[in-house]
Amino acid sequence: MSEKIIRRDRCPLCGFKAKSILYDADVAHPSVAHFLKDYYKGRVTIGDLKEWRYQVAECPLCGFIWQTYVLGDTLAHKLYSEWISPSESMDKKKAAGMALRRGYAEEAVAISFLIKKPAEQIIVLDYGMGWGQWCFMMWAFGYKIFGYEIASERVSSAQGAGISVLDDDAFKTMHFDFVNCEQVLEHVSSPLETFKKLAQSLKCGGYLRVAVPNGAGIRRAMQDPFWIPGKNAIHPLEHVNCFTRKTLVNLGIAAGLRPLSRFGLLRVFFSSPRLCVRHILGGTSLYFLKI
Numbered sequence: 001m002s003e004k005i006i007r008r009d010r011c012p013l014c015g016f017k018a019k020s021i022l023y024d025a026d027v028a029h030p031s032v033a034h035f036l037k038d039y040y041k042g043r044v045t046i047g048d049l050k051e052w053r054y055q056v057a058e059c060p061l062c063g064f065i066w067q068t069y070v071l072g073d074t075l076a077h078k079l080y081s082e083w084i085s086p087s088e089s090m091d092k093k094k095a096a097g098m099a100l101r102r103g104y105a106e107e108a109v110a111i112s113f114l115i116k117k118p119a120e121q122i123i124v125l126d127y128g129m130g131w132g133q134w135c136f137m138m139w140a141f142g143y144k145i146f147g148y149e150i151a152s153e154r155v156s157s158a159q160g161a162g163i164s165v166l167d168d169d170a171f172k173t174m175h176f177d178f179v180n181c182e183q184v185l186e187h188v189s190s191p192l193e194t195f196k197k198l199a200q201s202l203k204c205g206g207y208l209r210v211a212v213p214n215g216a217g218i219r220r221a222m223q224d225p226f227w228i229p230g231k232n233a234i235h236p237l238e239h240v241n242c243f244t245r246k247t248l249v250n251l252g253i254a255a256g257l258r259p260l261s262r263f264g265l266l267r268v269f270f271s272s273p274r275l276c277v278r279h280i281l282g283g284t285s286l287y288f289l290k291i
């Protein structure tokens with residue numbers, strides 16, 4: 001195994017050695033090859049992924065589901081900078097339109113209820129900021145904003161628009177009142193390590209919001225003999241960690257944070273029926289507090 005591909009044999013959440021294999025196919029298997037060719041429009045070649053397999057495992061101890069084989073840093077950079085077309089990614093974000101912006105505005109209001117300080121003293125970070133849209137909204141509400149991102153085109157775009165983008169060294173020196181981590185943890189090779197890093201970056205009394213795809217139905221779906229890889233919570237190459245509410249809560253606790261209860265913070269979300277419903281129903285969009 002080269003550094004191009006990382007093999008995760010132990011559960012990335014609890015470290016348990018044994019695992020059940022839910023699906024296993026190499027890159028040339030028709031169902032995998034067809035998905036990659038179709039989804040990435042021919043930008044991914046089998047030669048790039050000779051040592052990679054689409055293998056989905058489940059931990060018998062904690063129930064976590066993950067992909068055993070993940071891309072190392074070099075190929076991961078290629079995935080997020082080339083195989084996922086930057087222009088298509090930008091177009092997709094723009095197409096999300098007003099509903100997305102309205103959601104961001106509601107989250108900005110919620111932050112003002114959580115952090116009892118004047119807006120200009122509230123320091124927020126968007127970890128995995130993409131093109132920076134979440135940061136722009138927080139900026140409009142007067143917060144002091146920072147972003148973190150690995151895809152170079154997105155970094156340049158956000159910096160060009162005036163967002164302070166942190167590199168790893170700068171990130172380690174800072175502490176935040178609120179960290180947003182949306183659609184990130186399903187992509188990283190070491191989710192517990194990343195979660196701990198985010199927990200350490202919070203001030204005491206600070207909050208972390210994490211949102212990931214909900215993989216609650218994946219296990220049952222994969223029991224269908226006709227199940228094939230697709231754009232879902234265990235998406236080949238990209239969604240290498242598949243969370244349920246339970247496993248996401250457990251990850252936060254393992255990182256030393258306290259998950260907020262379904263009903264404990266309704267006063268924060270009262271101004272937005274949408275956020276209220278989302279918080280009560282829970283799913284895999286959660287808030288964590290650092291004590």
Ligand SMILES: [Zn+2]
Pocket residue numbers: 011012013014015016059060061062063064
């Ligand atoms: Zn486990």
